[in-house]
Amino acid sequence: MRLAELQSALDAALAGKECPELHRLVVSLKQSPEDCLALYRQLLRRAHVNALQQLFPACARLLGQDHFQLLAEFYSAQIAAGAGFDPFGAQFPGLMESYRSSHAELEPLVFLADLATLEWHLQEARSARDDPALDLESWASLPRRQQHRMQAVVSYSLGLQYSRWPLAEIRDAVITDRPWQELLAGKGGWLCIHRHLDRLCIEPISETQARMLNGIRQGLSFDSLGYDLNLVQQLLPLMIARGWICRLRMPSDQEPAPES
Incomplete structure (x- = not known):
């Protein structure tokens, strides 16, 4: 055999x-x-x-x-x-x-x-693989009229979840053997789950941030996200600093976006 x-x-x-x-x-x-x-x-x-x-x-x-x-x-x-x-x-x-x-x-x-x-x-x-080093020069050096064509790539470790319950607080209470029942009265919302500098993070995010990240994860360029470019430019530095975004590229870049 x-x-x-x-x-x-x-x-x-x-x-x-x-x-x-x-x-x-x-x-x-x-x-x-x-x-x-x-x-x-x-x-x-x-x-x-x-x-x-x-x-x-x-x-x-x-x-x-x-x-x-x-x-x-x-x-x-x-x-x-x-x-x-x-x-x-x-x-x-x-x-x-x-x-x-x-x-x-x-x-x-x-x-x-x-x-x-x-x-x-x-x-x-x-268990996600490490993200590549982020090079912002390609974004900063582009004329504003071309920046709308850029695409962002989300972190390999990024996950998005909506829940009507405050899951992060409930989980923390359960893990630390504290009462969790009263937490059910709290508000839920969108969560961004990712790894940043070897630390697991659960961060509450706005619906706008969640929709934008979902669009980015689908491979949409900035002008296809359905938001004004000024808002994208306002939120992008935060997403990069938090580690939600790992790369910027032009659509002609044929390397596939990471699955998430």
């Missing part, structure tokens, strides 16, 4: 499918092949649960050990069954709301899916 075939057979066995040829290759002095594979499945589920607790610490605390364990094991079973979630954890926030709504005791956690999405944005920011 070739290595690729062995890997496929092991994946199938961990998903609970019968694979007699693999069973013949599993050798143990103390356990049967079936017991060995059952142990591997248990260890894999445990590793998935531990990894998800690291990725979604606030959600894990709010749900409690029993609920989080069930949800994480369900996610692990989907992966083992060939759901093919890539990267690991990306689809976990999507399970939160359906799970919460099916358990009456979790009704107060109406913000849970949004919080999980925020924690996933933080993971993406944490």
